[in-house]
Amino acid sequence: MAAISKSTLSILTSGGILTVVGYLLFFTSSIQAISQVGRLVGRGALLSMVLVLSLLPALLSTFDKQIQKQQLRSAMRKEKRRLRYGKVKVKGENDHEKV
Numbered sequence: 001m002a003a004i005s006k007s008t009l010s011i012l013t014s015g016g017i018l019t020v021v022g023y024l025l026f027f028t029s030s031i032q033a034i035s036q037v038g039r040l041v042g043r044g045a046l047l048s049m050v051l052v053l054s055l056l057p058a059l060l061s062t063f064d065k066q067i068q069k070q071q072l073r074s075a076m077r078k079e080k081r082r083l084r085y086g087k088v089k090v091k092g093e094n095d096h097e098k099v
Contacts, residue, residue, distance in 0.1 A: 004053070004057050008053065011049060011052055011053060012049065012053075015045050015046070015048060015049030015052075016049070018041065018042075018045035019042045019045040019046045019049070020042075021038075021041070021042075022038045022039065022040070022041030022042025022043070022044075022045055023038065023039070023042035024038070025037070025038025025041070025042075026038035026039040026042060
């Protein structure tokens with residue numbers, strides 16, 4: 001919850017600016033195609049803002065255990081690869097030295 005409260009202002013600021021600019025383009029453009037792009041940008045930014053502030057935190061808290069398990073498995077695979085092959089350090093264009 002602390003992460004949400006810290007990032008809410010920046011999300012609302014950037015999303016709000018993009019929404020306002022999109023709808024300004026929609027209302028002020030005389031070219032239909034550009035006007036419709038502005039409308040889509042404004043609507044998309046507004047929807048994105050709402051989802052990032054509501055749905056994303058809910059999904060992250062719901063699937064937190066599965067995410068942690070996956071990160072642990074990934075770290076273990078990475079460590080196994082490192083132990084099996086070692087780090088390869090590039091000396092020159094065609095020269096390789098095993099560390």
